[in-house]
Amino acid sequence: MNIGEAARASGVSAKMIRYYEQSGLIPKAGRSAAGYRDYSTTDVHMLRFVRRSRDLGFSMAEIEELLQLWRDRSRQSADVKRIALARIADLRRRIEEMEEMAATLEHLASCCSGDKRPDCPILADLEQGEAGKPRRSRGAIDSAP
Amino acid sequence: MNIGEAARASGVSAKMIRYYEQSGLIPKAGRSAAGYRDYSTTDVHMLRFVRRSRDLGFSMAEIEELLQLWRDRSRQSADVKRIALARIADLRRRIEEMEEMAATLEHLASCCSGDKRPDCPILADLEQGEAGKPRRSRGAIDSAP
DNA sequence: GGTGGGGCTTCCAACCGTGGGAAGGTCAAG
DNA sequence: CTTGACCTTCCCACGGTTGGAAGCCCCACC
Numbered sequence: 001m002n003i004g005e006a007a008r009a010s011g012v013s014a015k016m017i018r019y020y021e022q023s024g025l026i027p028k029a030g031r032s033a034a035g036y037r038d039y040s041t042t043d044v045h046m047l048r049f050v051r052r053s054r055d056l057g058f059s060m061a062e063i064e065e066l067l068q069l070w071r072d073r074s075r076q077s078a079d080v081k082r083i084a085l086a087r088i089a090d091l092r093r094r095i096e097e098m099e100e101m102a103a104t105l106e107h108l109a110s111c112c113s114g115d116k117r118p119d120c121p122i123l124a125d126l127e128q129g130e131a132g133k134p135r136r137s138r139g140a141i142d143s144a145p
Numbered sequence: 146m147n148i149g150e151a152a153r154a155s156g157v158s159a160k161m162i163r164y165y166e167q168s169g170l171i172p173k174a175g176r177s178a179a180g181y182r183d184y185s186t187t188d189v190h191m192l193r194f195v196r197r198s199r200d201l202g203f204s205m206a207e208i209e210e211l212l213q214l215w216r217d218r219s220r221q222s223a224d225v226k227r228i229a230l231a232r233i234a235d236l237r238r239r240i241e242e243m244e245e246m247a248a249t250l251e252h253l254a255s256c257c258s259g260d261k262r263p264d265c266p267i268l269a270d271l272e273q274g275e276a277g278k279p280r281r282s283r284g285a286i287d288s289a290p
Numbered sequence: 291g292g293t294g295g296g297g298c299t300t301c302c303a304a305c306c307g308t309g310g311g312a313a314g315g316t317c318a319a320g
Numbered sequence: 321c322t323t324g325a326c327c328t329t330c331c332c333a334c335g336g337t338t339g340g341a342a343g344c345c346c347c348a349c350c
Contacts, residue, residue: 004326014327015309023306034316036327057246060306084254091247095240098201102236104194108214109229147297159297160338168336179346181297205335291350298345304338316327 003029006039010047017047025064026050046070058087148174151184155192165195170209202239207232 007014017037020026026046029037039047049070053063062083069080152159162182165171171191174182184192191212198208211232214225 002327013308016307018328019307032327034327036316054307056250057243081254084250088247088250088254091243091250094201095243095247097197098236098240098243101197101201102233102240104197105211105229105233105236109226109233149296158338161336163298164337179297180299181346199336293349294347295349296345296347299343301341303340305336308334310331310333312330312332314328317325318323319325320321320323 001039001041001044003037003039006037006044006047009044011051012047020047020050023060025060025067056087057091058083062087146184146186146189147177148182148184151182151189151192154189155196157192157196162192165192168205170205171195171212201236207235 001009003014003017006012007017010017012020017026021028021037029039029043032038046067049067050063053066058066065083066080146154148159148162151157152162155162157165162171166173166182174184174188177183195208195212198211203211210228214229
């Protein structure tokens with residue numbers, strides 16, 4: 001099977017397949033007489049495994065670990081579970097931080113009454129710490145285009 | 146406050162502060178007589194917000210938009226609110242996606258016995274198909290690059 | 291006055307993951 | 321045989337962050 005066929009069958013782009021192979025995530029594929037990579041259905045399986053793992057947010061290092069467990073007959077599901085649980089903990093942590101961020105933004109939004117009054121209490125609060133230092137001549141925001 | 150103090154106070158490295166300034170994400174800091182960047186507590190607040198946003202996976206463009214809330218006081222409250230609400234909605238959507246991911250992983254982990262038995266449901270799901278066939282011998286076919 | 295540490299600048303590099311594109315060879319159908 | 325689709329390798333770009341090096345300037349301290 002060509003790399004293109006394997007790509008279509010697995011959902012991993014040919015570019016990514018070559019990248020995964022080159023970076024050692026997946027084993028080097030066999031070659032045809034003309035030098036074309038040749039893939040078996042088992043290879044497609046493995047590629048699907050990789051894609052699904054990536055969709056679930058596993059890092060390359062974690063996927064490498066998972067792939068080894070997948071290929072290893074004497075794999076222990078405890079190892080797999082450990083990786084999955086670590087991944088879950090990471091997700092939970094990030095979700096919590098994003099909740100905090102959203103709360104901050106909501107507080108900010110609630111400050112802005114929505115009319116044209118520009119006096120936002122948060123801005124006032126931020127400014128009051130060091131209100132009297134006019135040193136900043138940042139008038140022109142100078143945004144580079 | 147010079148850049149080192151601002152870095153320590155905000156949790157953003159001095160290098161990142163310069164990078165943010167150079168890329169236009171944050172306004173150019175005022176300079177002392179000797180050319181040192183000078184930061185106020187308001188600037189430190191802004192840097193902290195950038196750091197949090199960055200940790201939460203916001204893109205630079207999004208953070209730039211978020212920073213408008215702080216930076217541009219002459220903005221109409223309606224505009225501010227619109228941007229904030231859009232970002233909040235986006236944040237909530239991401240949180241939901243991540244929660245789905247975590248739920249999937251948790252389900253798989255809960256089905257995983259975590260012992261030595263080789264039939265791990267996590268791997269089965271990642272595989273999304275059947276497997277078990279031995280790979281074709283893929284030795285060092287493609288040798289030195 | 292000297293000195294150390296930190297600031298200033300610019301450049302160059304790397305990391306992950308993905309994609310685009312060029313230059314050249316190969317396969318399969320017409 | 322020609323043609324178009326495919327393959328190969330190689331380089332480059334992104335976003336975001338960090339590291340380092342080089343060379344100069346400045347501030348605080350003794």
